[in-house]
Amino acid sequence: MNIAVTDLTFTYPSGVQALRGVTLTLLSGEAVAIVGENGAGKTTLVKQFNGLLRPTSGSVTVGEWDTRSVSVAKLASRVGYVFQNPDDQLFERSVIKEASFGPKNLGRSEEASASAAAEALAMVGLEAEVNAHPYDLHLSQRKLLALAAVLAMHTPLIVLDEPTTGQDARGLARIGAIIRALKAERRTVITITHDIDFAAEHFERVIVMARGQVLAEGPAPDVLSRTDVLAEAEVEPPQMARLAHALGYSGTPLAPGDFVDMVERRTNETT
Amino acid sequence: MIDLVGLTYTYPGAPRPALRDIDLHVPAGQFCALVGPNLAGKSTLCYAIAGFIPGFYKGEVTGEIRVAGHDLVRTPLAQLAGQIGLVFANPFNQITGARFTVREELAFGLENLGVPREEMLPRIEEALQLTGLGELAERSPYALSGGQQQRLAIASVIVMRPQVLVLDEPTSQLDPVGTREVFETLDSLTKTGTTVVLAEHKLEWIAVHADRLLVLQEGQIARDGPPRQVLAEGGLEPLGIAATRYTQAARAAVERGLRPADRPMPVTLDDAIGYFAP
Numbered sequence: 169m170n171i172a173v174t175d176l177t178f179t180y181p182s183g184v185q186a187l188r189g190v191t192l193t194l195l196s197g198e199a200v201a202i203v204g205e206n207g208a209g210k211t212t213l214v215k216q217f218n219g220l221l222r223p224t225s226g227s228v229t230v231g232e233w234d235t236r237s238v239s240v241a242k243l244a245s246r247v248g249y250v251f252q253n254p255d256d257q258l259f260e261r262s263v264i265k266e267a268s269f270g271p272k273n274l275g276r277s278e279e280a281s282a283s284a285a286a287e288a289l290a291m292v293g294l295e296a297e298v299n300a301h302p303y304d305l306h307l308s309q310r311k312l313l314a315l316a317a318v319l320a321m322h323t324p325l326i327v328l329d330e331p332t333t334g335q336d337a338r339g340l341a342r343i344g345a346i347i348r349a350l351k352a353e354r355r356t357v358i359t360i361t362h363d364i365d366f367a368a369e370h371f372e373r374v375i376v377m378a379r380g381q382v383l384a385e386g387p388a389p390d391v392l393s394r395t396d397v398l399a400e401a402e403v404e405p406p407q408m409a410r411l412a413h414a415l416g417y418s419g420t421p422l423a424p425g426d427f428v429d430m431v432e433r434r435t436n437e438t439t
Numbered sequence: 440m441i442d443l444v445g446l447t448y449t450y451p452g453a454p455r456p457a458l459r460d461i462d463l464h465v466p467a468g469q470f471c472a473l474v475g476p477n478l479a480g481k482s483t484l485c486y487a488i489a490g491f492i493p494g495f496y497k498g499e500v501t502g503e504i505r506v507a508g509h510d511l512v513r514t515p516l517a518q519l520a521g522q523i524g525l526v527f528a529n530p531f532n533q534i535t536g537a538r539f540t541v542r543e544e545l546a547f548g549l550e551n552l553g554v555p556r557e558e559m560l561p562r563i564e565e566a567l568q569l570t571g572l573g574e575l576a577e578r579s580p581y582a583l584s585g586g587q588q589q590r591l592a593i594a595s596v597i598v599m600r601p602q603v604l605v606l607d608e609p610t611s612q613l614d615p616v617g618t619r620e621v622f623e624t625l626d627s628l629t630k631t632g633t634t635v636v637l638a639e640h641k642l643e644w645i646a647v648h649a650d651r652l653l654v655l656q657e658g659q660i661a662r663d664g665p666p667r668q669v670l671a672e673g674g675l676e677p678l679g680i681a682a683t684r685y686t687q688a689a690r691a692a693v694e695r696g697l698r699p700a701d702r703p704m705p706v707t708l709d710d711a712i713g714y715f716a717p
Contacts, residue, residue, distance in 0.1 A: 205584075205614050205616060206584050206585040206586075206613075206614050206617065207584060306477050306478055307528075308477045309477075333611050333612065334477070334528070334608060334611045334640075335477075335640075336475075336476040336477045336640060336679055336680075337476065337676075337679055337680055337681035338476060338679055339477065340681070341681075362613070362614045362615060364615075365684060402614070402615075402616050403615070404615050407643070407683075407684045407685065407708065408684060408688065410708060411685065411688070411708060411711050411712065411715065414708070414712045415712060415715055415716060423684075424684050424687040424688035424691055425691060427688050428688055428691040428692050428695065428697065431692055431697050431715060432695060432697055434717075435697055438717075
């Protein structure tokens with residue numbers, strides 16, 4: 169199921185024009201990272217996908233549904249949205265209730281909802297906290313709970329708004345594993361992130377935004393090698409790309425392994 | 440400036456202590472970074488140094504907490520106003536929003552303490568300058584970027600001229616531009632003699648800016664030393680800390696026989712450029 173964004177503009181009631189003519193197609197099963205500085209319009213864009221915001225002009229379609237004529241409740245069956253701030257999302261009194269709310273709300277049976285919730289909590293590593301009150305959890309755990317609550321809905325598209333914020337090494341590894349699992353199931357994963365290395369390592373396609381517009385988009389190695397575009401969007405290239413560039417290597421390695429491959433090739437060439 | 444002696448602290452109703460037998464001396468002007476997995480005690484140690492334990496969070500304290508000449512176990516929090524500053528992850532937990540401009544926001548804490556106007560004005564100018572907010576002084580706090588807001592939160596604390604500034608993951612909500620702004624501000628503060636304690640996940644930044652790195656594990660100090668040295672020594676994965684990507688690349692190069700095993704591991708970009716240069 170594709171998302172098609174056509175000539176989208178959006179102006180907040182305050183008069184701030186947050187999106188200025190965005191046209192994009194996100195294909196079914198893609199893993200897409202949206203990057204850009206604070207205020208570039210990233211969150212405003214993804215909130216159009218599940219109808220939390222509606223176009224001022226232009227259109228957004230999710231599959232054959234035009235978001236202007238479909239309810240948020242209905243869109244929720246297709247697009248799961250994990251908020252940047254979990255406290256904007258969580259409201260139940262226990263971890264297990266929080267994780268089973270979504271599937272129940274989509275009309276799934278008590279039994280199916282409970283098992284989807286338990287599975288999602290195990291994926292994020294909160295299986296031991298099922299009876300805890302969400303507000304007794306550490307912020308990083310509340311973020312993982314917000315993710316589990318959306319995973320349990322089994323939506324074909326899932327949007328993660330700054331999933332790595334405040335996560336430690338274990339949390340990052342867990343989120344990486346979840347993204348790999350979602351990709352293996354051919355679900356569409358869309359993330360907003362400031363962590364360009366996280367984007368480079370897990371997402372095949374990158375969209376660079378600035379001032380409410382798309383500056384560049386395409387395969388991650390291509391987009392992340394365009395230093396002029398990244399500079400305009402105030403995005404630094406991935407660490408390995410900066411290292412390769414500083415050493416005069418041609419190419420844009422996205423992860424340590426890619427960089428070491430380059431070192432090996434150069435070593436073989438010179439010996 | 441900071442002396443913790445045998446500090447053990449348990450939150451009310453918690454089954455285990457959050458901090459266990461911590462001994463720590465931080466001299467004046469040091470930039471000390473705290474890392475560790477979530478729940479290892481970073482925030483709790485920040486609260487203890489900032490006077491929030493046992494001043495705000497009750498529970499059970501044993502040992503000594505001495506900061507900026509105060510015995511914090513026995514000093515009421517109100518007596519510390521301004522002398523020790525605490526900055527949170529979310530700048531809007533700090534900014535009152537009760538004022539129309541950045542400059543007025545900075546006056547708020549000083550007015551509350553009854554600081555005379557002729558003393559307030561130069562202190563506000565100094566805080567604006569140290570945080571690089573001079574040109575934004577007449578803006579609304581709500582019209583600032585994330586990095587600018589966090590710098591305002593820091594400014595609203597340093598305008599009180601604290602001897603010790605404690606920051607609990609102040610860059611976690613910020614983009615790379617905002618992160619750089621915060622670290623550069625902390626550099627200029629330590630140059631003026633302020634002691635800085637920073638809980639933070641971003642190791643590449645710590646390695647470049649901090650004087651000292653403490654690794655916390657289950658409420659105890661597991662490593663303590665200069666950041667580059669602690670990070671280059673490695674062995675931090677079992678403590679829940681991943682090596683930087685530069686270190687990971689170097690390890691992979693050693694494993695593939697592309698670099699000798701006896702060289703120190705790079706931690707930062709500059710280290711790695713030297714390490715991988717032909």
